Amino acid sequence: MDAAIALTSAVALVGRFPVLAGVDLAMPKGSVTTVLGANGAGKTSLLRLLAGLQRLDSGSARVLGVDLARPERSYRRRVGLLAHDPGLYEDLTPQENLDFALHAVRLPVTATLPSLMRCGISGRLLNTPVKHLSQGQRRRVGLAKLLARRPELWLLDEPHASLDATTRILVGELVEEAASGGAMVVTTSHEPEYSVPMADLVVTMGGGVVIASERGGRHAS
Amino acid sequence: MDAAIALTSAVALVGRFPVLAGVDLAMPKGSVTTVLGANGAGKTSLLRLLAGLQRLDSGSARVLGVDLARPERSYRRRVGLLAHDPGLYEDLTPQENLDFALHAVRLPVTATLPSLMRCGISGRLLNTPVKHLSQGQRRRVGLAKLLARRPELWLLDEPHASLDATTRILVGELVEEAASGGAMVVTTSHEPEYSVPMADLVVTMGGGVVIASERGGRHAS
Amino acid sequence: MLRDARLIAARDLRIEMRSKVATWQVLPFAFLSLILFAFAIGPDPTLLKQTSPGLFWLSLLFASVLGTQRSLSIEGDGATREATRLLGIDPAGIFLGKTIALLIELAALEIVLLGGVLVFFHTQVSNWPLLISSLILAPIGLASASVIYGSVTTGLRSTATLLPLLVLPVLAPLLIAGARCFSVATGSRGNSAEWLGILAVFAGIYVLLGIVLYGPLEES
Amino acid sequence: MLRDARLIAARDLRIEMRSKVATWQVLPFAFLSLILFAFAIGPDPTLLKQTSPGLFWLSLLFASVLGTQRSLSIEGDGATREATRLLGIDPAGIFLGKTIALLIELAALEIVLLGGVLVFFHTQVSNWPLLISSLILAPIGLASASVIYGSVTTGLRSTATLLPLLVLPVLAPLLIAGARCFSVATGSRGNSAEWLGILAVFAGIYVLLGIVLYGPLEES
């Protein structure tokens, strides 16, 4: 398989604790993976490893042709992560946040408005500092940021959490669009009813390793 | 109706923005209410009002016999809130966090261990500083804190978010236990499949007001 | 109130025991500022000896601002503070508890700094009772004023910059009075009773203010 | 690199324009520390005049620590910093951008403080070119060292306490060299070229270090 993500016995330590205890995973380009698992299984840690935020301590990990043991900085621009906390500048408005991100990755800022609109941030919300937004609205802005950046690898940590019904449907659409556009998507989830149908591969983690792996509801293109 | 929660045209401002724009709500003792609604509808704001964290700017609000326009400090001890962020001391362990809370509300600390155990925090997690816990594990500790405190009014903001399948079931059990023990429960949710069955009343909010209200799946005792 | 005070003081001290921030960062900082002040004044030994009381107190003040900052950061972020508020702890108890915890840290700070001054600046103490009573009275006012102002600024994104601006001018009398007591205790001539009086008045007023004012502060 | 530097500097300055924290909090603090140092030294005017170069630099140093703290707090909490890291901005660009933004604030600080010292301590400048070149060279090193150390401490819960501890000792040479230039410029005898040299070397080294080291620092 021409794997765009290939992890072999990947081990990652936080302090002395192995958050990932030997993960094996292989995914082709344009695929959607959903990671399930109990709390503390290591899902978030896996996403952080893939994003280059968590050091690889042993094993090997190649993602998009990059060796994660020696990640280049340019790798980061190719990856987008929606974490539990979307990490926006609290004093800036959604629009300024997106503009900043797009400037930084050298994309035209024209993508800002359509992305925000699509994620349901419009009208007064465009100019409300992020600190005043509700939990779900923040996540929407985070999602819009990803959408505007169009990374090659989408990492979504519980993308449905805190989002309302309409936006949950939107998440599915965005993931499908991204994957069919050739990007890779890895999402974690505690809501299989949403995340399994949209995935090619469903991986179950436990204790920092993959304990099961099966086909999801998506027909890989 | 002998309402333990009675809100009439409750308006609450954050800065100059009316997060609640005239909420009417009445709930009897021992009932479970679920609040649904789009992102930014005002669900979290309603819980904060009920917790006494958000000032009432006009209208009236009586909860557990207390006028929220002039809340007494002792009211706070009777209320438990599980917010988006459970608000634990990051440097302390789950056990120390619960002990502190129980000391503060003058309850015996013997409740700490059973509560944590029940919420799936056991073994090494008991003594791991909270800053190292995963998102779901934190929420579990937050839930355990509520369980140990046994408040008269439980306010749960998206209690299922970030929790795994087993703990989601546990949330339902805990809510049912609390309500049948005479406590009131108000939860918000974006997951009606979990939250509607456990509720007596299902309220839908939108734009800072209640826009619909129907019976839930629970048979009020 | 006292029970709550004990609870809070115990929490603060436990977090300090675990994180050792005060020990490893505030204490060395106090030393460091002593040295920097010495640099700023220059190498003249008589000049240094003459200014050592002021430098001791100035270092103590700056270090205590850091200590206060640490004491505030123990309260955690917004969510944690709100969670604590929901426990309905007596505000006066919180004030006293935090003040006591800070006092204990300040006491350690004083001992170390005093050692530093005695060694670095060759100061000789002739009147220990005076020195010690000033070193007992001053931190009470210092800690309580700091805790009040600390909670005036918590939760604002700019605590780190706002706190010193607000609290240091208020503490200025302590600097003067403390330095005077110090120089009288190390042999200068002067009337120390007045200065001790200022320290005591300051301590009394701020402890009282804290107990009264902390309630409205914590309200929301 | 320069493009990223501009982006970052613009972001920092925009947030400062909106919040005015540096203007309202750091500037008055610099004044305040001048007054406090005067207290510590005592009211003797000749003593004060003699020590004014040191006091000027010391105030500048302490105020710049506050300025750095503010500059760091703009980066937001852990999640925000990680999100920024994922944008893959050139670390050298980040370093330069933050240094430039800080430099602009330090320049304003210097002007105000200089005014304060000239008025409060009756200092008369006899050699303006020397003074001005020291006031141009020093902040470059000051800002770059602060930004480097700032990012060493960000994300730790104890930034507010750790930063001054780490950065002030590093800045000590600036304090000494700056104070020397100042006193030569205000009439003392001495060789100023050496001291200016130190300031220049310091600036050069830390700018270079920042450009080289910021990458590894930001790595994790």
Added chain:
Amino acid sequence: MTRRQLTKWVGVVSLAAAIADVWLGLWVTPPDVNQGDLVRLVYIHPALAWVALYLAFGVAAICSILYLWPRTRSFTMDRIAAASVEVGVVFTVLTLITGSIWGRPTWGVWWTWDARLTSTALLAVMFIGYLALRRVPSDPHVRARRCAIAAIIAAIDVPIVHFSVVWWQTLHQGATVLNPNLTPTIHGIMAWTLLLSFLAFTGIFVWMLLVRFDMAVLEDAGVDDGLESALIDRRAEGSSS
């Protein structure tokens, strides 16, 4: 008479008084024996200082206490306190400036570490801190409470600062430089001019206070009027989605 008119009249009358005072001070009163024409600053500087220290900060402290007292808690108190500190800081800075201008020829220096000067400078910083705190955006109720406490603490510190600074000065240095030595030459017209200056600056203080207060009220009134429409807009958010 509406408040707007009152404000206007206070402004007009005190400005007129100030102009009259300047005229008296500059042309009618005689120069001082020792200080010559410099003495004319006496018609500005003490009045400024008096208004700043006692009136402005006193009003601020009292209103802050009244704000914290539950029965008298209202935003009016908060606004008066804030306006008073703002005007007070302006007057304190003017005191410092006029004092320095006066000091330059009399003492030969712009500044000396005299007790009164030092405590004035500290006071200015204290209340600038208050204004800085006020600028930080937060909920108006929370901000009002925090600022009230900051003002009370600062105000209570004023006498302590005063005494300690006085003792600080006198202990170390014998003769204090500040000795304007006006008493022997005080002239009838001078006394009246001095009195007028106090009245005029008090009037100007009241006028500035009212203006700042009205500005604050106006800003918030815009909000109160806006509340109904804000509520309607907010409710509309619910039906649109």
